[in-house]
Amino acid sequence: MNTLVAIIGAGPAGLLLSHLLYLKGIDSVVLETRTREDIESTIRAGVLEQGTMDILEAAGVGARMRSEGALHHGIELAFGGKRHRIDLSELTGRAITVYAQHEVIKDLVAARLAADGQILFEVSDVSVHGIDSEQPSVHFTHEGQPQQLIADFVIGCDGFHGIARPCIPDTLRRDYQRIYPFGWFGILVESEPSSEELIYAQHERGFALISTRSPTVQRHYFQCDPKDDVDNWSDDRIWSELHTRLESSDGWKLKEGKIFQKNIIGMRSFVSTPMQQGRLFLAGDAAHIVPPTGAKGMNLAVADVRLLSLALDEFYKDGKQGGLEKYTETALKRVWRAEHFSWWMTSLLHRFEDATPFQQALQRAELEYVVSSRAAATVLAENYVGLPFA
Numbered sequence: 001m002n003t004l005v006a007i008i009g010a011g012p013a014g015l016l017l018s019h020l021l022y023l024k025g026i027d028s029v030v031l032e033t034r035t036r037e038d039i040e041s042t043i044r045a046g047v048l049e050q051g052t053m054d055i056l057e058a059a060g061v062g063a064r065m066r067s068e069g070a071l072h073h074g075i076e077l078a079f080g081g082k083r084h085r086i087d088l089s090e091l092t093g094r095a096i097t098v099y100a101q102h103e104v105i106k107d108l109v110a111a112r113l114a115a116d117g118q119i120l121f122e123v124s125d126v127s128v129h130g131i132d133s134e135q136p137s138v139h140f141t142h143e144g145q146p147q148q149l150i151a152d153f154v155i156g157c158d159g160f161h162g163i164a165r166p167c168i169p170d171t172l173r174r175d176y177q178r179i180y181p182f183g184w185f186g187i188l189v190e191s192e193p194s195s196e197e198l199i200y201a202q203h204e205r206g207f208a209l210i211s212t213r214s215p216t217v218q219r220h221y222f223q224c225d226p227k228d229d230v231d232n233w234s235d236d237r238i239w240s241e242l243h244t245r246l247e248s249s250d251g252w253k254l255k256e257g258k259i260f261q262k263n264i265i266g267m268r269s270f271v272s273t274p275m276q277q278g279r280l281f282l283a284g285d286a287a288h289i290v291p292p293t294g295a296k297g298m299n300l301a302v303a304d305v306r307l308l309s310l311a312l313d314e315f316y317k318d319g320k321q322g323g324l325e326k327y328t329e330t331a332l333k334r335v336w337r338a339e340h341f342s343w344w345m346t347s348l349l350h351r352f353e354d355a356t357p358f359q360q361a362l363q364r365a366e367l368e369y370v371v372s373s374r375a376a377a378t379v380l381a382e383n384y385v386g387l388p389f390a
């Protein structure tokens with residue numbers, strides 16, 4: 001089988017790249033190990049930056065996001081029993097949309113299939129060959145048959161545990177990593193929203209986050225031991241913990257409901273450089289991970305593939321390689337900014353077991369500053385809504 005661009009992984013990065021290339025008349029094939037049902041139902045991110053919304057809209061896949069997603073103009077920071085609003089739109093002129101990642105996936109899969117795009121689901125034994133040649137290939141098994149996909153370029157959009165990143169030899173790669181000593185316990189709840197905007201809460205018992213999915217389904221998280229088991233958490237224990245961490249002196253109350261999904265995620269910061277080797281390029285979680293506090297992971301994946309689609313278009317239209325050659329350098333500028341912001345938001349809002357009273361007082365001082373200084377609030381806001389593309 002031949003194509004121009006072989007894409008490994010049908011997450012937001014791989015599917016959007018395939019669609020952006022299609023819009024520029026460039027052929028691609030997407031290989032995915034999981035089933036369509038599985039990728040369309042895995043619960044993950046929820047916050048889309050303004051720039052991500054604009055890209056999805058311009059790519060013709062924004063209709064459902066616009067009608068079913070919720071446009072938010074602010075967020076709240078809660079600490080010391082009080083809530084403080086950060087007015088994102090007033091501070092930056094930009095906003096965010098809360099729209100689940102698996103809904104973005106559904107929209108992208110539908111758009112690819114409507115355009116006769118090729119996505120091969122349930123592939124296995126995926127391996128990459130010849131990345132230092134002009135005709136790399138991907139070997140895999142599909143429907144029991146060994147197959148080869150020969151292409152001009154291979155793009156690894158296969159997430160943190162994928163096979164693409166290790167194809168760049170250790171001797172040429174440098175990885176940067178920080179693993180946090182806590183995780184997030186996430187729940188999905190049948191109830192009305194408790195708040196019109198997201199609430200990020202700092203509390204001595206740990207972080208909590210109130211988010212939403214729809215008028216009838218809510219998404220909440222709280223800091224937990226990453227090695228804990230969801231079975232240790234009865235619904236009553238979860239509500240009790242959330243009520244305590246979100247207690248507020250202004251009468252605001254968290255609305256309870258039927259919890260129908262529970263999961264625990266670990267948290268890490270990770271960057272692998274370079275993001276390319278020969279004809280292999282990495283995008284999204286395959287190259288970098290952020291802790292979820294800043295809501296940046298999916299947005300960074302979108303920013304990476306935007307760059308790749310522009311560079312590949314330039315290559316096929318004008319034979320120019322400049323965008324491709326500079327891909328790592330250009331992408332990493334945004335990646336490191338988001339890494340810093342995500343680390344900073346995480347440090348600002350979580351409980352660190354080993355924090356001294358001095359460090360705890362510094363954390364509170366910084367929170368007070370962010371909600372009282374327009375300059376400090378603007379730093380948070382402009383990073384949260386997403387910096388403009390270069």
Ligand code: FAD
Nearest residue numbers: 009011012013045046047158159284285295296297298299
């Ligand atoms: P993935 O979504 O991981 O997709 C990779 C795909 O490749 C998968 O479908 C996988 O099955 C497939 N694959 C793997 N190996 C192979 C192989 N060998 N061959 C073929 N296919 C393969 N980000 C935000 O922007 N905002 C948020 O609010 C946010 N909240 C989050 C909350 C949680 C609880 C979690 C877990 C993450 C959150 N993120 C958030 C991060 C976001 O979900 C990821 O950054 C995003 O999914 C990255 O997209 P991706 O396409 O790079 O990788």
Ligand code: DHB
Nearest residue numbers: 045046211292293294295
């Ligand atoms: C959601 C996830 C995040 O990581 C975040 O910072 C805000 C909201 C969510 O899943 O809704």
